[in-house]
Amino acid sequence: MVRHDKQNSAEAIAAALAHAIHEHRLAPGSKLSEDEVGEIFGVSRTVVRAALQHLAHSRLVELRRNHGAFVAQPSLREAREVFEARALLEPRTARAAAARMSPAEHARLERHIQAEHAALDQGAAGHAVYLSGQFHVEIARIADQATVAEIITQLVARSSLVIALYWQRRVALCESHAHHALLRALAAGDGSRAEEVMAEHLVTLVSSLDLRDRNAVPTSLREALGA
Amino acid sequence: MVRHDKQNSAEAIAAALAHAIHEHRLAPGSKLSEDEVGEIFGVSRTVVRAALQHLAHSRLVELRRNHGAFVAQPSLREAREVFEARALLEPRTARAAAARMSPAEHARLERHIQAEHAALDQGAAGHAVYLSGQFHVEIARIADQATVAEIITQLVARSSLVIALYWQRRVALCESHAHHALLRALAAGDGSRAEEVMAEHLVTLVSSLDLRDRNAVPTSLREALGA
DNA sequence: TCATCCAAGATCGTATACAATCTCGTGTCC
């Protein structure tokens, strides 16, 4: 974790932590001690606190007063809501993207999909999940809607936590097909089709999660035993 | 500004500042010096910084390195994007709200509209703008979508800044009619109508702003002269 | 007179110190 820009270190630390969470290297519920994080990055708690507050605002970590920061554990309800919000935003954003996509952007998305495949082949599942999310963010950027793109960025990050918690192992990671279909529709400038494919893709994604109303996943032994 | 809970003071300060911005008591571009704010609220800069960072994350204030915090001044482009994002989210949220609204919530919205009228009659235009925004937030809450409601809360706050910057004085504040129509549709449980009214209402709102591509509103003399 | 440079002041960026709060183990009392 070499990162000694010394410029905007708080932001850099937040980004590094977010990336680790995104790639499932930091599991939901993990404790993020200020001292520990500060030592790792070589800065004082002041900077770490700023980074953690930033992440808390994005709902990637949860701050408990006098208890510290923990990687967030979205509830079932929150999990559903995140995808419902995405279902409101992304299909029509994909439609807008179809009307604007340039050849350069097409190539960029193409490379993105290839990277996803490569990550999967190498067994880097976490990285594949990250890239898969970034694909959605890229589409929002192509739509040239910075504000919506920001919101989607945040929702995608939270989705990554949801996937870490509620993914059903028995369902295969079949997203590459959907992303390919999306790319085709975008390349053809077919906004209606892009909107439709995106909507369907999100439904498929949700249905591959186990969001039934079982008891919540236990945070720790203590919470599991109902303290 | 008496506010000495001493519990979560950073959050309280952020809320107080956000409210002042929302009601147009703090104009876009105003400087928020850490020392000054800290003195007003009786806390150290540490706490003020946390509050300002929170507001920066919500895009209500802009942090310039080594220059301090300023009430944000959304660009024309950002102004348009905020309302485009709202147009994606709010109509379908209103539809969901229509399917769920209880009598108690109906009464609550009714009182809300009355408060808006009262504020306008008393010439408290800032407060009226605030209440008008909260009406939208309430609808998202009724839809029982906490995540979407949060996003809308943020977009509404930013809208308030946009209104402060781009409102055309010559257009009357004719929102009460739209809000009444919305309430009727919601009360009747007519989701389609609620969705339609909300979409139209947002279009009307945008068209009452002056978002033509004139030169950006000057931030300061320096920026106005192209430094 | 004008441009340039430099120093003083102001403001933010970060580190450190201390206070407040919580956790958890230990001891005591019933």
Next chain:
DNA sequence: GGACACGAGATTGTATACGATCTTGGATGA
């Protein structure tokens, strides 16, 4: 033996101190 209370340790919450960076005003020279 079990329950309760208390205190040591650990962790976060806040204040303060110092360093870095930017602005501003005046002095200096051509």
